[in-house]
Amino acid sequence: MAYVKAFLVGGFLCAIAQAAMDLTKANPAIIMVSAVSAGAVLSGLGLYAPLVEVAGAGATIPLPGFGHTLVTGMMEDAAQWGLFGILTGGFKAVSAGLLSAVLFGYLMAVLFNPKG
Amino acid sequence: MEFHRRGTSTCVFQEMPVLVSAAAVVGPREGEGPLGDLFDMVYSTTLLGETSWEKAESKMLRQAVDLALAKAGLEESQIDFIIAGDLLNQIISSAYMAREYDIPFLGIYGACATMSEGIGLGAFLIAGRFARYVVAASSSHHDAAERQFRYPTEFGHQRPPTGQWTATAAGAVVLGAQGKGPRVEAVTIGRVQDFGISEPNDMGSAMAPGFADTVWRHFQDMARQPEDYDLVISGDLGNIGSMIARELLRRKGIAIDDRHQDAGVMLYHPSPEVGAGGSGCGCVACVFSGKLWKELYNKQYGRILLVATGALHSPTSCQQGETIPCVAHAVSIVSG
Amino acid sequence: MTKANIREQEAYSVFLEDFRPKRPTFRNIVVAFFTGGMICAVGQGVLSYLLSGSMPEKQAYALTSSVMVFLGAFLTGLGVYDKLGIFAGMGAALPITGLANSVVSPAMEYKREGFVLGVGARMFQVAGPVIVYATLAATIVSLIKLYVF
Numbered sequence: 284m285a286y287v288k289a290f291l292v293g294g295f296l297c298a299i300a301q302a303a304m305d306l307t308k309a310n311p312a313i314i315m316v317s318a319v320s321a322g323a324v325l326s327g328l329g330l331y332a333p334l335v336e337v338a339g340a341g342a343t344i345p346l347p348g349f350g351h352t353l354v355t356g357m358m359e360d361a362a363q364w365g366l367f368g369i370l371t372g373g374f375k376a377v378s379a380g381l382l383s384a385v386l387f388g389y390l391m392a393v394l395f396n397p398k399g
Numbered sequence: 400m401e402f403h404r405r406g407t408s409t410c411v412f413q414e415m416p417v418l419v420s421a422a423a424v425v426g427p428r429e430g431e432g433p434l435g436d437l438f439d440m441v442y443s444t445t446l447l448g449e450t451s452w453e454k455a456e457s458k459m460l461r462q463a464v465d466l467a468l469a470k471a472g473l474e475e476s477q478i479d480f481i482i483a484g485d486l487l488n489q490i491i492s493s494a495y496m497a498r499e500y501d502i503p504f505l506g507i508y509g510a511c512a513t514m515s516e517g518i519g520l521g522a523f524l525i526a527g528r529f530a531r532y533v534v535a536a537s538s539s540h541h542d543a544a545e546r547q548f549r550y551p552t553e554f555g556h557q558r559p560p561t562g563q564w565t566a567t568a569a570g571a572v573v574l575g576a577q578g579k580g581p582r583v584e585a586v587t588i589g590r591v592q593d594f595g596i597s598e599p600n601d602m603g604s605a606m607a608p609g610f611a612d613t614v615w616r617h618f619q620d621m622a623r624q625p626e627d628y629d630l631v632i633s634g635d636l637g638n639i640g641s642m643i644a645r646e647l648l649r650r651k652g653i654a655i656d657d658r659h660q661d662a663g664v665m666l667y668h669p670s671p672e673v674g675a676g677g678s679g680c681g682c683v684a685c686v687f688s689g690k691l692w693k694e695l696y697n698k699q700y701g702r703i704l705l706v707a708t709g710a711l712h713s714p715t716s717c718q719q720g721e722t723i724p725c726v727a728h729a730v731s732i733v734s735g
Numbered sequence: 736m737t738k739a740n741i742r743e744q745e746a747y748s749v750f751l752e753d754f755r756p757k758r759p760t761f762r763n764i765v766v767a768f769f770t771g772g773m774i775c776a777v778g779q780g781v782l783s784y785l786l787s788g789s790m791p792e793k794q795a796y797a798l799t800s801s802v803m804v805f806l807g808a809f810l811t812g813l814g815v816y817d818k819l820g821i822f823a824g825m826g827a828a829l830p831i832t833g834l835a836n837s838v839v840s841p842a843m844e845y846k847r848e849g850f851v852l853g854v855g856a857r858m859f860q861v862a863g864p865v866i867v868y869a870t871l872a873a874t875i876v877s878l879i880k881l882y883v884f
Contacts, residue, residue, distance in 0.1 A: 323876045384838045643751065
């Protein structure tokens with residue numbers, strides 16, 4: 284059941300992004316930027332956490348999940364340290380994703396060449 | 400002094416320069432296309448055994464020039480000018496090609512209109528008796544253009560159906576004062592047209608007015624009808640741009656529908672990846688050099704109008720939201 | 736002057752309406768749904784596996800995104816992910832595997848310009864803006880949550 288929920292919610296988020304791209308004719312970079320920002324806003328409104336509750340990876344793997352994780356991290360530290368927590372909490376929460384992107388990105392660039 | 404101009408934009412040759420030979424070199428996707436068998440050389444990879452797309456493009460261009468010279472039976476020392484252009488910044492493919500030859504070099508930029516601009520300028524040099532033989536060549540490379548104008552080649556993104564596929568191809572022709580082969584009868588140099596299109600994935604719409612204007616001026620200046628030409632060939636309007644261009648011309652009272660073909664549409668089998676058709680300096684260059692030159696040489700056509708159209712934007716101008724200026728140059732070629 | 740004036744430009748843009756092909760929006764949305772859904776289901780598989788051990792939830796989520804980034808990066812290196820992107824659009828771009836694709840593709844592409852100004856400088860050509868705006872949005876949202884509510 285967890286798989287079905289992840290599939291449905293993840294697919295739904297991608298379908299919305301696709302619809303936004305086709306209807307606004309915006310380029311993919313703008314849609315990706317909008318999606319993470321929307322994730323942060325939904326998280327702030329308290330709407331994203333229930334989605335993660337239901338769909339697990341289906342909500343955290345798409346980019347809005349990245350915005351949500353940032354906000355969650357910031358708020359966690361802010362609960363303890365106030366304003367200072369916003370500075371320390373954000374990147375701590377997304378560290379795994381970011382560090383992997385740098386490390387694996389670099390590794391693949393060393394190992395492979397573009398095929399065109 | 401007697402001038403050889405007619406009307407607003409057309410130069411007519413009293414002694415017609417001859418297109419002595421032509422050669423086309425293409426990449427794998429072009430080789431698998433409908434015209435695949437007509438090209439002189441088809442590469443099975445897009446890197447051509449080089450270490451970068453840019454080097455690969457320059458190699459293709461060099462080979463097209465070598466083949467054209469060999470077919471004409473001419474030595475490097477007999478060529479008075481080499482005129483070439485491509486899509487890459489500072490036309491590096493052409494410059495790196497030209498450093499391999501001991502021939503005076505003129506680099507030109509006309510985007511996809513480069514081939515007809517080069518043939519036109521070469522014809523002027525010969526008609527003005529400044530040259531016996533001139534080589535005109537141009538090239539483009541899909542991946543090199545992709546990374547310069549759009550995204551890195553491995554970035555996965557969908558293009559809209561109006562998008563065009565930059566051809567991995569090069570073409571070269573040798574123009575001579577005399578000899579056997581198709582002859583350049585007249586050249587109409589186009590004016591830059593800009594109808595406010597700013598979407599680089601919709602170049603057909605941007606270039607159609609330039610094409611229509613140049614073709615209209617050519618017919619006006621020469622006092623001719625579409626029936627005087629067996630073929631009007633546009634250089635890379637794509638299938639959507641072609642429909643727009645025909646309609647624009649129809650509104651000016653010129654119906655070319657039954658004799659118009661587009662090099663970008665001819666080069667590929669339709670697919671979502673190719674979109675509206677091929678584009679790039681190499682597209683019309685390889686279609687002309689590989690197909691049309693031979694057909695003219697074999698007298699399959701009496702007279703054709705080659706109209707290459709170029710979108711003269713840059714990545715910078717597009718990102719800054721500027722509209723796309725476009726130009727088209729027409730070359731009237733008679734068989735023989 | 737051959738640049739069309741505003742009136743001519745507008746007339747041309749109206750004229751173009753008849754020729755503009757429709758994007759296959761319905762097909763694109765369906766394909767994006769299924770592809771994106773499948774990628775998330777794979778992610779869920781990784782997550783479930785990690786959670787079935789003794790890993791705390793927070794670590795499991797973080798490691799899942801790390802595994803998915805690796806998969807996206809590896810498939811880009813093999814030259815597969817760009818094909819998936821052409822096929823599925825946002826279905827391939829929106830999951831974090833797509834973010835990995837947007838990091839690896841310029842990193843490979845600009846290797847020819849060297850490892851510092853090529854790979855290093857260009858790696859975040861597309862992912863950079865995503866991270867910048869995610870950070871800005873998250874900070875603003877957090878500030879509002881902290882001081883307004």
